[in-house]
Amino acid sequence: MKLAILGAGPGGYVAAIKAAQLGAQVTIIEEGEVGGTCLNWGCIPTKSFVASIELLAKARRLEEFGIELKGEIVPSISKIIERKNKIVITQIKGIKGLFKSWGITLKKGRGFLVSPKEIVVTSKNGSQEKVEADTIIIATGSRPAQIPLFPFDGKKILSSDDALNLDIPKSLLIIGAGAIGCEFACIYKELGSEVSIVEMLPRAIATEDLEISELFERELKKKNIKLYTNVKVEKIDVRNDGIHAFLSDRREILAEKILVSIGRAFNSDNIGLEVIGINKGNHGEIIVNEKLETTIPGVYAIGDVIGGFLLAHVASREGITAARNVMGGDEKIDYRSVPAAIFTSPEIASVGLREHQALEEGIKVKTGHFQFRALSKSHALGEITGFVKVVSDKASDRILGVHIIGPHASEIIHEGALAIKTGLKTRDIIETIHVHPTLSEVLMEAAGDVHGGAIHVPKR
Amino acid sequence: MNPDDLKYHKEHTWVKVSNRKTVIGITHYAQEALGDIVYIDLPEVDINIEVNSEIGEIESTKATSSIISPVSGRVIEVNEELSGAPEIVNEDPYGKGWIAIIEIDDITELDDLMDASEYEKYVEEEAK
Secondary structure, three states: OEEEEEOOOOOHHHHHHHHHHOOOEEEEEEOOOOOHHHHHOOHHHHHHHHHHHHHHHHHOOHHHHOOOOOOOOOOOHHHHHHHHHHHHHHHHHHHHHHHHHOOOEEEEOEEEEEEOOEEEEEOOOOOEEEEEOOEEEEOOOEEEOOOOOOOOOOOOEEOOOHHHOOOOOOEEEEEOOOHHHHHHHHHHHHOOOEEEEEOOOOOOOOOOOHHHHHHHHHHHHHOOOEEEOOOOEEEEEEEOOEEEEEEOOOOEEEEOEEEEOOOEEEOOOOOOHHHHOOOEOOOOOEOOOOOOEOOOOOEEEOHHHHOOOOOHHHHHHHHHHHHHHHOOOOOOOOHHHOEEEEOOOOOEEEEEOOHHHHHHOOOOEEEEEEEHHHOHHHHHHOOOOOEEEEEEEOOOOEEEEEEEEOOOHHHHHHHHHHHHHHOOEHHHHHHOOOOOOOOOHHHHHHHHHHOOOOOOOOOO | OOOOOOEEEOOOEEEEEEOOEEEEEEOHHHHHHHOOEEEEEOOOOOOEEOOOOEEEEEEEOOOEEEEEOOOOEEEEEEOOHHHHOOOHHHHOOOOOOOOEEEEEOOHHHHHHOEOHHHHHHHHHHHHO
């Protein structure tokens, strides 16, 4: 089996390795750097920033932890970026090393499908080469979406890509209070920028459970990050004193820079889809069936470019499934148990149904809550903000959703993902002994609270 | 312990009336039950609030709790000092730890509230 993969992000590179493991002869084509958005512009760079920022925030509390500081704490953005770059380069080398060990051929250049079995690769210097394959997987990903009225200029109007290599602005206006906008809001606020966020929807991180948004909005307030909801930026005016943003409610915000984080656009143009007749949806996403095959047999598509979750780990999972299907498998993905995390401070993570979704679907639910501040480990760590919410089916006691805001939410969520994937009940979590003292105890207690049986909650 | 010149709400808030302007806060019992207060989410100035509704939230090291308004009216001032030093509420709940000043709509609403001795009995009952 000769397999060609277009795009070496977390979808494409994982598909390449899995297919090679299963015996395929794999060629992978990448215009930029391997690792895609995730490694070069997304997950990894931002999390390396977040690590610096968390340390900075903790360092500012040294006294509280009984440590005396003789001197000053001064973050250096250039060194934070330098560290980030080093991490990214190491990971790029890691992926290339894996390609080598599995005998995967990496072709640098832009790929264009000229037939369902041929991709023409144009390198930076203009030279062209044809890659022939029995099967093709398209994994071209997405890019930051822009606002037509004021497109990115990389200097004053920034995309999330630009925001990774920035001097600390005095003031930053973020358009869009989704995951990306809120992560950068926390990062730049800690670095000293004055941050405001404008959101069209009624609440920040509107994709999450309502109660999670409520608490997060209060945390923004505590940090002195201004959030304007139910409002749009209608016009901007770049003047000597900065950018004036005019909102739909007649308010005006003055900022040195604007970060636009309103969503992602699919990379489905100019790769030959029209030439071979692959169907796209209304937003440009490639349409695939449950097996991740496009409307052209033998051509698969995975990751951001097929829409849906737009998460690196979903792309990777799709990469594995597509690789297996290419090699004769007949698999589909269970999307009900996809966990997601937002690396704000505090962290947010969720899996499964939000309470309002369950209600919309007509499911009768019970919920349980538990506050991190009721755990001794939270106090020991000095991280007491946040809670866990468990949504369970009233009739069967099965866990339908887990929602976490608080320290290490992104690590704790997997117990919830496993519970939903395997159809566990809250009783199963309650009966599972959790290590004391850990933050993971929150989920056990929140599951207990579904039945009014959490231990560290006063009688109601 | 609970001042006689105040009126008390069953959600452990108090009101001090002078003309139509009332000062509100949380009671000694409430602050003691909460423990060390670390953050107070204050209502916004100029908004209208309803009696028995949540107008803010208090976070302590062991719990979070809603602040339930004992009166209806318009918020004309909030105690900004609490944003930087919420522990004032622990130290002086009936004095420096006041939460907001409300211009009340209906003075007769105050008749539904408890006086100090009624509130003390109420708290004793609740503690049982």
